[in-house]
Amino acid sequence: PIDPNFRENRVATTFENLKVWKDKASNLGIYGTGVAVDFDLCVGDGACIDVCPVNVFDWHGSGADRKALPARERDCIYCYGCEAVCPKFAIRVTPL
Ligand code: SF4
Incomplete structure (x- = not known):
């Protein structure tokens, strides 16, 4: 599962309007902060994209490598x- 303390344990970089939380062991990192998706765990099944009532997620990449990007995390209504x-x-939701 995603590390619930990723903000303390990782260093932030940026991708578009999101932070990406990197650690030494992680190739891809955790995308987003309030809605955080661990890209190293995401298998791209799209369940989160289907369930989200406010369309927070976009697909990032394609095919077997696609990931759920929390592109509009600021729209989250914290339904979990x-x-x-x-x-x-792979997802941790934390009201900011
Ligand atoms: Fe969408 Fe936020 Fe609900 Fe997750 S917690 S499904 S991002 S509204």
Whole structure:
């Protein structure tokens, strides 16, 4: 599962309007902060994209490598649906 303390344990870089939280062992990192998706765990099944009532996510990449990007994390209404449906527990939602 995603590290709930990623903000303390990782260093932030940026991608578009999001922070990307990197650590030494992580190739891809955690994208987003209030709605954080660990790209190293995401299997791209799209359950979070389907469940989100306010369209926070976009696909990032394509094919087997696609990931759920929390492109509009500021629109999140904190229903926690995405956390609940993720088969890899790759998402952490934290009201900012
Ligand atoms: Fe969307 Fe709910 Fe997840 Fe927020 S917590 S990103 S509103 S599914």
